[in-house]
Amino acid sequence: xxxxxxxxxxxxxxxxxxxxxxxxxxxxxxxxxxxxxxxxxxxxxxxxxxxxxxxxxxxxxxxxxxxxxxxxxxxxxxxxxxxxxxxxxxxxxxxxxxxxxxxxxxxxxxxxxxxxxxxxxxxxxxxxxxxxxxxxxxxxxxxxxxxxxxxxxxxxxxxxxxxxxxxxxxxxxxxxxxxxxxxxxxxxxxxxxxxxxxxxxxxxxxxxxxxxxxxxxxxxxxxxxxxxxxxxxxxxxxxx
Amino acid sequence: xxxxxxxxxxxxxxxxxxxxxxxxxxxxxxxxxxxxxxxxxxxxxxxxxxxxxxxxxxxxxxxxxxxxxxxxxxxxxxxxxxxxxxxxxxxxxxxxxxxxxxxxxxxxxxxxxxxxxxxxxxxxxxxxxxxxxxxxxxxxxxxxxxxxxxxxxxxxxxxxxxxxxxxxxxxxxxxxxxxxxxxxxxxxxxxxxxxxxxxxxxxxxxxxxxxxxxxxxxxxxxxxxxxxxxxxxxxxxxxxxxxxxxxxxxxxxxxxxxxxxxxxxxxxxxxxxxxxxxxxxxxxxxxxxxxxxxxxxxxxxxxxxxxxxxxxxxxxxxxxxxxxxxxxxxxxxxxxxxxxxxxxxxxxxxxxxxxxxxxxxxxxxxxxxxxxxxxxxxxxxxxxxxxxxxxxxxxxxxxxxxxxxxxxxxxxxxxxxxxxxxxxxxxxxxxxxxxxxxxxxxxxxxxxxxxxxxxxxxxxxxxxxxxxxxxxxxxxxxxxxxxxxxxxxxxxxxxxxxxxxxx
Numbered sequence: 001x002x003x004x005x006x007x008x009x010x011x012x013x014x015x016x017x018x019x020x021x022x023x024x025x026x027x028x029x030x031x032x033x034x035x036x037x038x039x040x041x042x043x044x045x046x047x048x049x050x051x052x053x054x055x056x057x058x059x060x061x062x063x064x065x066x067x068x069x070x071x072x073x074x075x076x077x078x079x080x081x082x083x084x085x086x087x088x089x090x091x092x093x094x095x096x097x098x099x100x101x102x103x104x105x106x107x108x109x110x111x112x113x114x115x116x117x118x119x120x121x122x123x124x125x126x127x128x129x130x131x132x133x134x135x136x137x138x139x140x141x142x143x144x145x146x147x148x149x150x151x152x153x154x155x156x157x158x159x160x161x162x163x164x165x166x167x168x169x170x171x172x173x174x175x176x177x178x179x180x181x182x183x184x185x186x187x188x189x190x191x192x193x194x195x196x197x198x199x200x201x202x203x204x205x206x207x208x209x210x211x212x213x214x215x216x217x218x219x220x221x222x223x224x225x226x227x228x229x230x231x232x233x234x235x236x237x238x239x240x
Numbered sequence: 241x242x243x244x245x246x247x248x249x250x251x252x253x254x255x256x257x258x259x260x261x262x263x264x265x266x267x268x269x270x271x272x273x274x275x276x277x278x279x280x281x282x283x284x285x286x287x288x289x290x291x292x293x294x295x296x297x298x299x300x301x302x303x304x305x306x307x308x309x310x311x312x313x314x315x316x317x318x319x320x321x322x323x324x325x326x327x328x329x330x331x332x333x334x335x336x337x338x339x340x341x342x343x344x345x346x347x348x349x350x351x352x353x354x355x356x357x358x359x360x361x362x363x364x365x366x367x368x369x370x371x372x373x374x375x376x377x378x379x380x381x382x383x384x385x386x387x388x389x390x391x392x393x394x395x396x397x398x399x400x401x402x403x404x405x406x407x408x409x410x411x412x413x414x415x416x417x418x419x420x421x422x423x424x425x426x427x428x429x430x431x432x433x434x435x436x437x438x439x440x441x442x443x444x445x446x447x448x449x450x451x452x453x454x455x456x457x458x459x460x461x462x463x464x465x466x467x468x469x470x471x472x473x474x475x476x477x478x479x480x481x482x483x484x485x486x487x488x489x490x491x492x493x494x495x496x497x498x499x500x501x502x503x504x505x506x507x508x509x510x511x512x513x514x515x516x517x518x519x520x521x522x523x524x525x526x527x528x529x530x531x532x533x534x535x536x537x538x539x540x541x542x543x544x545x546x547x548x549x550x551x552x553x554x555x556x557x558x559x560x561x562x563x564x565x566x567x568x569x570x571x572x573x574x575x576x577x578x579x580x581x582x583x584x585x586x587x588x589x590x591x592x593x594x595x596x597x598x599x600x601x602x603x604x605x606x607x608x609x610x611x612x613x614x615x616x617x618x619x620x621x622x623x624x625x626x627x628x629x630x631x632x633x634x635x636x637x638x639x640x641x642x643x644x645x646x647x648x649x650x651x652x653x654x655x656x657x658x659x660x661x662x663x664x665x666x667x668x669x670x671x672x673x674x675x676x677x678x679x680x681x682x683x684x685x686x687x688x689x690x691x692x693x694x695x696x697x698x699x700x701x702x703x704x705x706x707x708x709x710x711x712x713x714x715x716x717x718x719x720x721x722x723x724x725x726x727x728x729x730x731x732x733x734x735x736x737x738x739x740x741x742x743x
Contacts, residue, residue, distance in 0.1 A: 011247055025293070026344075029333065029336075029337065032289070032337060033336060033337050033339065036282070036339055092574050092576050092577060092580065093576075093580060094580065095546075095577060095580065095581050096545070096546070096581065110367045110476065110477075111367065111476050111482065112450065112451055112452070112455055113450070114449055114450030114451065114483070114484060115450045116450060120450065121450070121484045123367075123476065123477075123478055123482060125367060125477070127365075129365045129367075129368060135365060135368035136339065136340060136364055136365035136368060137282075137338070137339060137340075137365075137368060137370075140339050142342040142364050142704065143364070143365075144364060144703060144704055144705065145364060145366070145477065145703060145704070146365060146366055146367045146477040147477075148367075148477065148478065150478070150481065150484065165367060165368060166367070166368065167278070167280065167368055167369060167370045167371055170368075182546060182581065183546055183547050183548070183549075183552050183556075184552075185549050185551060185552050187484055188484075188486060188489070188551070188552055188555040188556065188572065189547065189551075189552025189553065189555050189556040189572070189573070190481050190484070190556075190572060190573050191573055191574070191577060207368075209280070209281065209282055211281050211282060211285075212282050212285065215282070215285045215286065215289060215337060216281070216285040218285075218289055219284075219285040219286070219288040219289035219292065220285075220288075222288075222289055222292035222293055222296065223288050223289075223291075223292040225292065225296060226265070226291075226292040226295040226296050226299075229295070229296060229299050229300070230295065230299065233299065233303070
């Protein structure tokens with residue numbers, strides 16, 4: 001910055017033009033996103049759609065919970081009583097209150113079924129994408145983050161899962177019955193449900209991914225332009 | 241007298257920035273190829289469109305604003321400051337176009353979080369996200385993490401009198417080659433070595449945990465990128481707890497520590513100088529703070545009543561603390577449990593660990609062990625000065641590749657950055673308190689520290705429905721923390737010179 005030269009008025013014009021180009025590009029990009037087609041199959045899971053409805057009788061920690069069932073005889077023969085249906089968000093709010101309780105939990109099996117010797121670990125989500133509206137890519141309706149709990153499916157229960165959820169599937173929705181472990185020693189201290197009973201509420205659904213044609217065309221054109229520019233630059237550099 | 245930058249200065253910056261943007265665009269070819277392999281056509285077109293736009297913008301900037309003037313230190317700092325702001329504009333586009341980010345700001349935030357290796361996420365329905373877009377998020381951490389190391393080892397440590405007390409110039413890693421390209425090559429060689437061993441080990445552990453071979457390899461690659469670059473993104477919404485595997489956790493711990501180690505230490509270990517590990521002020525400081533905070537964590541977890549057995553307490557406490565201290569942000573249980581079920585002491589230890597962070601010349605964030613170490617040395621020096629006779633000359637030294645004398649300028653620089661970080665944590669916490677109802681200060685401070693230290697261990701305050709102002713504040717905190725204030729100040733100074741400088 002030795003000799004200073006004032007900024008030429010032409011530069012300001014160039015800056016304004018550049019801003020204009022940015023605005024037009026941004027508007028086009030927003031249009032391309034809006035052009036994304038959606039094909040929404042029925043994802044609503046019967047019996048699991050009312051997670052926020054007071055009538056659904058989801059157990060929350062505002063309610064005074066009874067103490068976890070004690071095995072008075074100490075021989076493991078005591079039958080724990082079912083507390084009711086819980087959701088992941090309410091359990092995570094106050095895990096202490098639910099520790100050791102037998103509960104019902106409904107969720108979509110996600111990702112992988114991690115088979116071990118006498119059962120399998122699964123992640124079961126009970127967010128809106130799992131139980132109400134289906135995977136986001138199918139409808140474009142934003143419903144927040146995923147939310148779920150780790151569930152141990154004992155014995156043959158993992159066989160109920162035909163396909164876990166992922167980019168191409170809304171996975172099987174299971175209703176499990178099991179005991180909540182605030183700190184599960186067999187999972188290195190994680191919060192888990194150890195399910196002893198399960199049933200399939202909704203089977204896995206493959207997702208259709210209709211192509212966003214305007215976006216695909218724009219991508220093709222811009223990619224060709226970018227490649228052409230790079231080739232042109234290389235050729236010009238070689239000539240120099 | 242402050243001189244106003246002229247058009248030629250702006251051309252130098254625009255040209256350099258253009259190369260960065262074009263580079264980010266070219267990189268999108270990799271996840272686009274993955275998208276093609278998985279038949280994710282929408283994700284592929286989103287990636288190609290964004291990549292092509294970035295390449296066109298970047299190359300046109302270089303073509304239309306040519307500059308033959310050599311870049312100065314100031315140009316470099318301004319370019320660095322702007323790079324971390326401009327690159328996410330393009331890097332966040334695929335997530336916006338694919339419809340997993342609710343608005344451009346969320347897509348931008350996600351990309352900035354990746355490039356600053358923070359790991360805070362605003363992506364919705366992550367568990368159904370296309371594989372290629374998920375890998376793009378992880379790749380951003382690698383690019384951002386390795387780039388910041390090169391930046392630190394070249395720009396931040398080449399002060400030539402410009403850096404002032406904020407710079408690491410006087411405490412630089414002298415043993416790494418002074419040549420930028422050779423330094424870059426060494427960094428990539430070390431990363432490649434860790435990638436080869438880490439991905440192999442994680443794949444085997446993943447298969448043992450119950451993943452299929454293909455899925456195990458995908459998860460291993462993603463876990464390597466996030467752990468080694470101290471990022472914090474994960475393929476599934478439940479982070480590292482998804483695998484229910486002690487072997488996976490152990491390998492991830494090793495990778496997180498490797499990622500938080502200074503490349504100066506890696507260089508010494510590469511040369512077979514293992515003694516450096518025991519003598520270096522950074523490893524000693526990190527070891528000391530880690531052991532102290534691990535004790536606090538165990539005491540806190542024991543008092544919380546959540547853990548009755550030592551085994552689970554050790555596993556959860558150790559993993560989470562390593563993750564916080566290395567500023568990785570991976571967790572073994574839902575991070576909300578840290579504030580709802582871990583009492584007060586353990587979360588406090590996590591906040592302290594995130595604040596200290598990893599080592600200089602690594603992808604880790606936070607205040608950095610070298611600064612904390614120098615501050616502690618400075619305090620001991622002052623105590624000795626008080627205790628000894630007035631005529632005594634008190635000299636403090638520290639070891640970093642060689643024995644070095646502790647000077648006032650070191651302590652001043654360390655104290656300045658430390659105060660700036662603490663101020664950023666506090667301001668972010670206060671803004672969180674004012675913008676989110678029903679949040680207590682502990683949670684607000686936790687979230688703010690997670691953002692500014694580039695840890696990303698969210699306790700659930702940041703969510704897609706959070707006010708835009710909070711997202712912007714956290715984005716700025718991530719940016720400040722990543723660039724350790726220096727490039728930010730250079731950029732602000734440049735803007736000031738542009739307005740008020742003399743021609």
